């Protein structure tokens with residue numbers, strides 16, 4: 297039995313039941329998820345921080361306790377893969393809408409990719425423009441990546457000094473002229489600097505050979521055939537080699553080809569820092585189950601087969617896959633060319649920033665995914681990757697009070713019109729999911745509660761811990 301929706305503590309601009317600065321309060325539940333497991337407990341919040349995680353009966357007298365019953369108290373999600381297109385392409389997605397969607401999905405920190413804003417984040421000036429554009433608009437905390445592109449190598453050191461969470465490179469065409477692919481030569485120039493700083497390279501791992509087929513792409517099957525596994529294999533082989541040579545953290549983003557998992561497994565066995573992300577859409581959808589005429593599903597690498605999905609799940613459950621990020625990559629609906637089902641011209645990217653938790657839980661729980669493993673994948677490991685683990689990603693004393701309160705048993709159906717990112721389009725539209733986010737705290741403040749966003753967003757921009 298769930299309790300009735302309780303009054304919300306920590307509501308911004310709070311009247312009755314709200315938190316005043318410095319007030320301590322506790323949230324109790326039968327399932328508090330810490331790195332030690334899911335167990336009955338209480339999280340004591342003091343201002344912006346977690347003061348302690350204790351047994352329910354050990355909350356000190358005088359600290360008001362709200363009992364959340366069976367609702368899960370979970371670390372706020374760290375989505376280390378989000379494309380916010382502000383400034384310059386705010387009509388695709390902006391900080392206000394993206395971070396509200398994040399709060400709606402229990403995501404308390406997101407890390408913004410260096411494309412597809414304009415300018416792209418490949419110079420210090422562009423990073424500063426991003427940070428300025430974000431100010432005052434954030435419902436959750438936001439960190440930033442820098443981009444590595446040919447001819448901008450001189451900007452890398454200033455960007456690292458400014459506290460970017462990582463450096464992103466494409467090994468193939470990014471879809472944006474101003475963000476060209478990095479060649480092995482550029483990677484070799486950059487990696488010693490990243491190794492010295494301990495900052496990860498994040499790589500879009502596909503190498504598309506010159507003269508690759510350019511036949512019209514009209515269906516999901518055509519798109520799958522146009523981006524075969526060997527593109528991912530060639531890129532991962534190069535990254536694996538460079539990671540060994542430079543002893544640098546390398547994170548392969550959005551792996552779709554499950555046959556490459558042994559490469560990452562071997563690296564882990566050898567204690568090397570070659571890590572890997574996959575995305576909710578690769579764990580939920582399968583090519584043979586998709587409508588051919590629906591470019592909402594277009595992304596790169598493509599959503600592969602049900603057999604791939606099964607093996608990716610083995611990688612998730614077996615500890616080979618390190619992180620799950622949404623790769624929310626939005627665009628205006630017209631750019632998806634839905635009327636003509638033109639997969640060739642459609643912008644590549646899946647929209648679903650706020651759905652990571654229920655999508656992964658819906659597909660994963662029947663396969664044996666535990667709450668504790670899920671917290672590693674969507675909070676703890678992404679915080680470690682992005683240099684935020686000293687204050688984010690875990691329910692532990694001293695960490696920011698970033699909390700996601702959710703009901704893993706709640707069943708609901710996605711209505712894209714009710715989502716919060718800028719354009720209410722998503723391939724998850726109409727899908728039945730299990731697990732619903734009920735309340736999101738960002739540094740002790742309620743960013744979302746009772747179906748309402750805070751009227752005074754308190755998100756901040758973040759920098760990587762040196």
Ligand SMILES: [Zn+2]
Nearest residue numbers: 377409623625
């Ligand atoms: Zn991406």
